[in-house]
Amino acid sequence: MKEARVTVEQVDSFRWRVPRAGGMRTDGLIFADAELMHDLEGDQCIQQVINVAHLPGIVGPSIAMPDIHWGYGFPIGGVAAFDEHEGVVSPGGVGYDINCGVRLLRTPLVVDQARPGLRQLADTLYRQIPSGVGASRSDVRLSVKELDRVLARGAEWAVAEGYGTERDLECIEAGGRLDGDPDAVSHHARERGKNQLGTVGSGNHFVEVGYVSEVYDQTAAQRLGLLPNTVTVFIHSGSRGLGYQVCDDYLDRMVRAAAKYGIELPDQQLCCAPLTSPEAKAYLGAMNAAANYAFANRQLMSHYVRRSLAEVFGPGVSDATDLVYDVCHNIAKFETHQVAGEQRRLCVHRKGATRAFPPGHPELHPRFRDIGQPVLIPGDMGRYSFVLVGTPGAFTETFGSTCHGAGRRMSRHQAKKLARSRNIPRELEERGILVRAASRATVDEEIPEAYKDVARVVDVVHAAGIGRKVVKLTPLAVVKG
Amino acid sequence: MTYRFLPHTADIRASIEASTFRGMLEDLVQVLRELTAGDRPVQARTGRLIAIQAPDPAELLLALSREILDAYQLDGFVPARLEIDTLAQPPGPLSLRGRVMGEPFDPARHETQPEIKATTRHGLVVERNAQGWRAELLFDV
Numbered sequence: 001m002k003e004a005r006v007t008v009e010q011v012d013s014f015r016w017r018v019p020r021a022g023g024m025r026t027d028g029l030i031f032a033d034a035e036l037m038h039d040l041e042g043d044q045c046i047q048q049v050i051n052v053a054h055l056p057g058i059v060g061p062s063i064a065m066p067d068i069h070w071g072y073g074f075p076i077g078g079v080a081a082f083d084e085h086e087g088v089v090s091p092g093g094v095g096y097d098i099n100c101g102v103r104l105l106r107t108p109l110v111v112d113q114a115r116p117g118l119r120q121l122a123d124t125l126y127r128q129i130p131s132g133v134g135a136s137r138s139d140v141r142l143s144v145k146e147l148d149r150v151l152a153r154g155a156e157w158a159v160a161e162g163y164g165t166e167r168d169l170e171c172i173e174a175g176g177r178l179d180g181d182p183d184a185v186s187h188h189a190r191e192r193g194k195n196q197l198g199t200v201g202s203g204n205h206f207v208e209v210g211y212v213s214e215v216y217d218q219t220a221a222q223r224l225g226l227l228p229n230t231v232t233v234f235i236h237s238g239s240r241g242l243g244y245q246v247c248d249d250y251l252d253r254m255v256r257a258a259a260k261y262g263i264e265l266p267d268q269q270l271c272c273a274p275l276t277s278p279e280a281k282a283y284l285g286a287m288n289a290a291a292n293y294a295f296a297n298r299q300l301m302s303h304y305v306r307r308s309l310a311e312v313f314g315p316g317v318s319d320a321t322d323l324v325y326d327v328c329h330n331i332a333k334f335e336t337h338q339v340a341g342e343q344r345r346l347c348v349h350r351k352g353a354t355r356a357f358p359p360g361h362p363e364l365h366p367r368f369r370d371i372g373q374p375v376l377i378p379g380d381m382g383r384y385s386f387v388l389v390g391t392p393g394a395f396t397e398t399f400g401s402t403c404h405g406a407g408r409r410m411s412r413h414q415a416k417k418l419a420r421s422r423n424i425p426r427e428l429e430e431r432g433i434l435v436r437a438a439s440r441a442t443v444d445e446e447i448p449e450a451y452k453d454v455a456r457v458v459d460v461v462h463a464a465g466i467g468r469k470v471v472k473l474t475p476l477a478v479v480k481g
Numbered sequence: 482m483t484y485r486f487l488p489h490t491a492d493i494r495a496s497i498e499a500s501t502f503r504g505m506l507e508d509l510v511q512v513l514r515e516l517t518a519g520d521r522p523v524q525a526r527t528g529r530l531i532a533i534q535a536p537d538p539a540e541l542l543l544a545l546s547r548e549i550l551d552a553y554q555l556d557g558f559v560p561a562r563l564e565i566d567t568l569a570q571p572p573g574p575l576s577l578r579g580r581v582m583g584e585p586f587d588p589a590r591h592e593t594q595p596e597i598k599a600t601t602r603h604g605l606v607v608e609r610n611a612q613g614w615r616a617e618l619l620f621d622v
Binding site: 043045069070071072073076092095096097132133134188191192201202203241244247248251255267268269271408409410411412413414438439440441442445481 | 486488489490491492493517519547551553554555557592593594595596598599601602603604605619621622
């Protein structure tokens, strides 16, 4: 890792500039308030913002969201756009969990109707959606051909197989399907993924039942069906072992590609290839295929959420449960943006950052054109989460991107130490939140104190104009890996 | 014990110090034992063959780590220790042949840990020093 003296200048209450220096090709731009900046002391994430600014063909600043924290290669909470001709694509700018993302379902229930069945719902969700390391399903086994269809068609495949509705597809980023190339996915990656579709995984992934506890934007909330006390279900997961393996496979190739094309790297995890190269094309095909797997994975989990709701509250509730939205927060996509008065096609890397397109953007389904793209920001399991919408500010300043979550502030080791003598599930239950988990270690490492307060993160993006708050959601039951 | 876990905000960073290259590889298996089974004992009931070639020490560690994590994620195999038959060491081309001994994960005896997605190249250090060998690895969680 290349270490440099870090200079940070405050621009205004919510923006901090890391001036271009040394081998940097552009500035760094961090969105944070003073307290969040203070939290970053001792963390290497600002150095990672600087490292990303070294990459060839970067357009605009190397951007960090207020939930930024130390990742590998790119920081988590990083956004970087690259020119389609001069720029690069880096698997480290997407991450191992390709198309890790979140989706939100709204039920027709209000919180008082759900409370009597909540314990049964938590148990049913835990049973219906396998969680934990290497979790697999015995009821969804994909043949080689079927897996190819998942990799090519994403959520479309799931809906065609009966796991959801056509309406669901209208409420997913990119319609739940990217231009994936199944042939670019290795046998090893396929082996890791073939039995994991419809599983949540481990770490910070979860299925969470909650309710709308506060409304900030009546019009948008109404359009999204998020009225006060509406019961919701959040799903946070990605492309599971298949995506991790695609990333690993292509990191190896990109290390060689970076040397071949003479790209100097401040950190080997930033290995990359020119967007015009065959290596980049192969990676993007495989990455999109893994992203499709993730879309299908969340679509299947939605099916099992609906099945759980039907079991506990009846089929009427399940049938009236609609998808609010589904967004990626680990992805690289070609998009057209206005840069210095010129329309340019860029490869926008979002690693721990969410697309936040404004009202009127042609890529949005007509149902969202007037309010902007819904943006889903989960918090820690003990406090709250938020729904926002995209803004013109995000489009002009951050390539249509905003934050993705609370962001960790404490190491896993520290969190475990803090939780050692406590019973976290019981503490949360006393606060009205049921927890079902495959592992005590995961719950301990994911204690609410390990995360920044997501309300502060969201307040920064709202105040900076790169997202607009719509509603707050408060958790009732959480299923963890 | 010649390994320890270093502070990192989101992922897991491990440091290994060993007097020999062979010892460093053996310690890497102990790091992975802890990351898969917690601090519970793991019995060496069965063995999985390992045959790795790598251009340099860092790539050898990376490849060994990946093989063991794969065995855990695909088959629930948790490692107990490394048994080395042959090890061609630096400065020449590197190769390792042997077995990782271990057993199937047993939730009654082992402690489920958060999933390790991968062994990253971020900050990957494998170097010789006055005391022997030192490595630093970052695991994505």
